[in-house]
Amino acid sequence: MLGYFLATLIGLSLGLLGGGGSILTVPILVYAMNMDAKLSIALSLAIVAVTSLIGVWSHYKNGNVDLKVAAVFAPVAMIGTFLGAKLSSFMSGQVQLILFAAIMLLASFFMLRPKKERAEDSQSKEMNIPLIAIEGLIVGVVTGLVGVGGGFLIVPALALLGGVEMKKAVGTSLLIISLKSFSGFAGYATMIDIPWAFLGKFILFSGVGIIIGSGLVKHISQDKLKKAFAVFLIVMGIFILYKNRAQLIPSVQKTTQTGQTL
Secondary structure: OOOHHHHHHHHHHHHHHHOOOHHHHHHHHHOOOOOOOOHHHHHHHHHHHHHHHHHHHHHHHHHOOHHHHHHHHHHHHHHHHHHHHHHHHHHHHHHHHHHHHHHHHHHHHHOOOOOOOOOHHHHOOOOOOHHHHHHHHHHHHHHHOOOOOOOHHHHHHHHHHHOOHHHHHHHHHHHHHHHHHHHHHHHHHHHOOOOOOHHHHHHHHHHHHHHHHHHHHHHOOOHHHHHHHHHHHHHHHHHHHHHHHHHOOHHHHHHHHHHOOO
């Protein structure tokens, strides 16, 4: 039940922040539910895909989804995510977790830095299609490799390169995250065995979470929430790096192997 309670928190994060759910999902599956790293990344993509899609509906009803921008960003991101999933077969689960931790620390930097109002600039800019496509491909590959939705990269990209106002950037980001996460999951589905019953239950709880989060978003300070979440990401990122330190520091690995031999 702890895992399903944490699944609800994943949905809350997506509902409140428009992202962050995928960054919670992998550590929960690996460290709270003792799952293999590669399986956790694959399931994370499916969980975030469905949960984000649920969240898109409320944003769409409020006119906060820019389908034109999504039509440019999403296809290349989906291709990148599928390729990233396939490339993951050349990496160990530990290396993927180290890369994942690095992404967590990068996300915390974006969340902690001072907010700049760019509403007027974004509305006056025309959509930079080539740059949007390039970033979509890069973010997609990262998503496929480590299971991170990349909302913290997509939202500013849509605002600065797509000329999208922030509210629409969040809603459009959820749609893009959902589509490319489905693509990444399809890439993993042929490489691992999927526990469909568990996946269905986990998605159910995270779906409830995003519905609750979407309702609470008007009553909670976004700035304070992002800062608290950023601190959590720093702690978790350092924890994951520590748990996989043998891959980072050869001497630790040698000491471990020597100890096992003795």
